[in-house]
Amino acid sequence: MFTTGSKLLIGSALASAVFAAVYGITQGGTLGTIGLVSAAVGLGLLAAINAFVRDANVSAMDHEAFANAAGAQATARRSLWPLLMGLGVTTVTLGLVTTRAFFMVGMIAIFASAVEWMIQGWSEKASADPAYNARARDVMVDPVELPVAAAAGAGVVVYSFSRIMLGLPTKTSTVMAFAAAAILVLAVAAFVGYRKVSKPTLTGAFSIVAVALVAGGSFAGLNGERETHAHETAVDLAAEGNCGAEETEADEHASQTVAAQSNVVAEVLFDGSSLHADVVGFDGDFTELTLARSNPSNLIFRNESSGHARLVLELHPDEEAEEPGPEQVCTALVEPGGAQLMTVRLGRSSLALTAGGGENYALVVPGSDASLEVIVP
Amino acid sequence: MTEFVRHSTTTSETDVTPTSSSASTPRAVRGAVLLALATVALSACASNAAQDTWQPAGPDAQKIHNLQWPIFLIAGIVGVIVFAAVMFCVVRFKDRGQPIPEQSHGKTWLEIIFIIIPAVMLAAIAVPTVATVMALNKTDDADCIINVTGNQWWWEFDYPVDANGMICGYMPAGEAAPIVTSGQVVIPVDATVVIRGTSRDVIHSFWIPKLNGKRDMVPGRVHTWRLEASQAGLFAGQCAEFCGLSHANMRMEVAALQPDDFQTWLDNQLEPYAAPAEGTLAATGEQTFIAQCARCHQIDGLTDTEGELVISSPEQFVYSGAAPNLTNFATRNTFAGASWDLLNEDCRQDVWDASPEEFGEKYLAGVTVDCLNEIDLKEWLRDAPAKKPMYTDPALLDDTNGMTRGMPNLELSEDQINELVAYLLERK
């Protein structure tokens, strides 16, 4: 249905666009990219105009052609696009004096209505058969229109819903989320049950929900998010030097079991007064622990005492280094009978720590005298 | 449907397949196959291969061997039966114009028998298999425990001191301290050695074929594995899990020593550092070592000119955070991930071929000036990455914060190399 001339221009426009993309990605030159993009835009415009006037190939002198020419018979169908474009222009103007957002929305409306308008116009010149023309328009636009509309719709729903959820207090938002899900399920169930719901009812219901969602989203978005509270983890504790005997927030959230870790270097046991290690491959308890240097080593700490306990590894970092690193690493507070995993990688040998008269690595439990020396050969 | 009488041959056979003539054409090729198969079956394999899995030299490898040879035998017999059945069919049931055979799907009792026979055979294999799996994973009877750590692309061995101050079940003469060595692990003969293995970077696999099967060394996990030798000697091994660029150059050896020899070796390892005599080439080498090598390589007891202990910090230069400990470098026979020998060809053969009785003495002699494999060692010092592929090119180190994986080219001068060789030769 495209005329020869418009095919040529469309092809050139596409080629320029592709070249622009290829050039932009591979060469990264701004000037060349701008040039090629401009060419693509210009050619696209020409192509659109040319397609619209069909190479201007209906000769005014040709009586028969004049009689049969699509333009002579086609009745223009009703169109939403002039309205949308008008709204767009207004919004752009509004945006210029108020906020950027209106400007953007207006530009999008103008762009969308221009494209749609052009294609509708084009399709109505295709033949004298309105049904055929409508189909031509659908074939042309649907693959673009539907995904864009779906993506935009989904985006609006997701964004509005997320603004509402983030605006409400934590507990309320949980209730709201479940309520929304429940209502959705019930509504679908009801619809499946009574199929007689009329189309206007359905449309009305959807419209109300959509308007409510957008309105709620806009309101919540303008109001801003609720304050969120970040949980501390055991890693934060070490960074803040908070590995004491008292319970912290991170401990409150810690799991008291260790999952899916086997063949760890050793299990470190705390009986209330002393620490000892059960080392893989060795018999008996150890009162000192050897860990290979620079090796990521997993330890499991088991609290066999009657109180809460936390395992802390004193690192004694090199004070003269550029980044000395943390003073200690620790597990979360472990309940009686609970367990925690500690993964450590000790880069410096014990010799490096003790050579200058410093202290060696040691595992300790704050609040007790228990200590276990860690030797790194 | 109309009926009609057919010729004895169908159209398809006459049209298409001159079967007999086509099969006879490559008769020469068929002969070649039989010859090739016969060659494979009859020929001897390599004798004296260093990593032969069929020459066990310790009780663990022997257990595996006792299990595997009957299974190879059974598999061979089953194979021969199947081949014979196929050959019989091929010869006996060739199309010679016989009538169309019965269109039957077979007999149920026959099929049940064909299921039961392999099931029984496999059940018979399963019992000793499970028993051997359990026996090989036993660790509670260990006489000696050695920590093994894989690195790209070398093995580190360290001997921990136990609660009684003993190392590997032996009481050292002097003060006990962990011994750290690499490339070659020394174990006592007839002792139950259990290794505790892990890795600093990627997965490696520890494998001394003549002593036991493989065990992967996985970072973050500690795996135990038995290592028992029933005679003195050297046993070769090779990292068996693909571990990156120089996987092929990641080897290891086990030196099994008689108890007395092992005690000698142990005491020697723990002897305090002996500085080279002043004014010698080695003394210059010591300073070169401190300047060039001690960043990564530890020599226990080495002190600088101010008397301070020199402590290496490989964690700042090497991605795995470790480099071989060179304290007793010249007591080992290999270097660079056991990829090259420190002994020249003659001395190497002498040690490897030594009888179990003579082996201890020859091994404990270490590397002498006369035996040194100067060529490979100097090539290594001149440009290590050229000799063994490693990641030392700065362009490739963005993802490791500039740390190398392996030893970089230090661009040493020939003089420096000579000094270092002289210095290292005294490390025993």
Place this chain on the structure above:
Amino acid sequence: MALIERTQTPAFVPATPSSSYGVFRRPVETTGWKSWAFTIDHKKLGIMYGVAAFVFFLIGGLEALMIRAQLAGPEGTVLSADVYNQMFTMHATTMVFLFVMPMVAAFANYMVPLQIGARDVAFPRINAFGFWCFLFGGIFINTSWILGGAADGGWFMYAPNSSVPFSPTNGIDFWGMGLQITGIASLTGAINLIVTIINMRAPGMTLMKMPIFTWMTLVVQFLLLFAIPVITVALFLLMFQRVFDASFFSVEMGADPLLWQHLFWIFGHPEVYILVLPSFGIVSEVLPVFSKKPLFGYPLVVFSGAAIGFVGWGVWAHHMFASGLGPISVAVFAVSTMAIAIPTGVKIVNWVMTMWGGKLRFTVAMMFAIGLIVQFTIGGLSGVTHSVAPSDTQQTDTYYIVAHFHYVIFGGAVLGLFAGFYYWWPKIFGKMLSERIGMWNFWMMIVGMNLTFGPMHIIGLQGQPRRMYQHTTARNGDGFFNITFWNAVSSVGSLVLGIGVLIFVWNIYHSHRKHGPAPLDPWDARSLEWMTTSPPKEHNFDVIPTVGHLDEFFHRKYEDRGTGDHHDFVQVATAEEIMAEQEANAEQHIHLPSPSYWPILLALGLPIMTYGVIFSFWLIAVGGLVVLLSMFGWALEPHTATAADYDPPPATGTELEVVSHD
């Protein structure tokens, strides 16, 4: 005021235009490149699968030859360590994912609808989409060679060696995302074929009257359906680890690298059966035809195939006997591995018993089938030796394993595929392949493979590990027949094998130049796919056959004239007569789905996105747009092309014209 009136045009009748919407016309061409690029015909797709897979086979073979060249002598210097690691990674990846799997898909796509008397697969456009995913994914992986180096972590890609610090090039990114794309092909193919086989069988074809190749295909598709999601998950973890700095395999953060091994082998072991079961199906078709007997114990072969499909899920950890799983796990998996040997053994026994008492014709297809029995038996028995876990700790990661799985995959899967080539070539292309050249092809390949892989048993048992870019004289032993010698033999063998494969290429060229059309039923075959023309018409069958027997075609040609226990089969019809009868009763108004642009376009968007992940996030947007538009275009497209898509419209409308065949 004068009224100016325009002259009315006389009685205008609006005419629906004869031409269509220009570029959006459906690609209904039946010749030329468009007829291939946009086809959704299962036969054309099958052929394209086959051709593409064979090209990848040649590429993978070239990689294998490079590997053998490097290892021909000790301290080889043909390849650097880096390139060698890429070479063996890509050799395995190419052979497994880009040759055997798609070649199996080629046979399944082409043969399954024909064997069950269907006109096409259930979802023809998805079928086309699958093929293009495979092809583009395969090309995507292979472009890594010229874009900074291929993956170098081995096809098993064990963590943490696959993490960025240990493999800083983009090779593994290409590998992981390329396999995701080819995985889409396998997954969609699996769903498609399962639905096809379950729903679209000809009337009367109960499951137990279904040809054995279709049965094995069905089992394999179920394996794929459950295995591909596992590797997809694993590859996503890998991608997130590498591209987005996730820590699934970061040991210093407490991860356990064995997670990857479990995920990989839960996929990887069923994968072995995915590779080999279709070939078992092919030889189970070939052996009965050339023995002139039905498959011995057909129900048992079916059930053993299904049993392998089930037990195959419970043996993955036998790849990890040395990984340090603990003795209980090792013992359990050793026993389950032994158990799976039983159904496999059943198949071998049944093949031998099929030949037993038969009337054997030694065509090339038959030779390949017999070759499979012998070679696969060797591979199977060496497999039993490493189900014995303690002895496996000596054998795993040595060349003994390399020998084992090449006897299984080359001796099993590939020889079966070659049997299929020779057996079905006249069906697919309407030309016979030369039997004389074929015999050379067969024997060169058999000699080549035994010379290549046979010595690897010795090399491995004498202690040479796999994946080493060099082997050294120091560890190769003494004597003339030392490891150095056997490595050299293996390298020579690989050349012979390569020549054997090239002879096949020559055979194709020669046969298509010299041979006339193939007869309708060259092998006196037994199953439905031979009850149509060669090559089959686009709509496969003029009349959908009604099935009364397993081996329906045979029973239409032969009748049992015996009484009681005495059987006496007499030919009552030729294939030509059966064909003529069908054409006389040809069904009218056969409806076939129409070709489409969208499958290839949608598939094209995927590698653009994955290039984007590696090079520039803008490319993801471009690829994503292509994917999105293609999806909507696809969804909005009518199943059948409208009359307007034909230019000019055919006189008979869009229904396919049924022409009688002569």
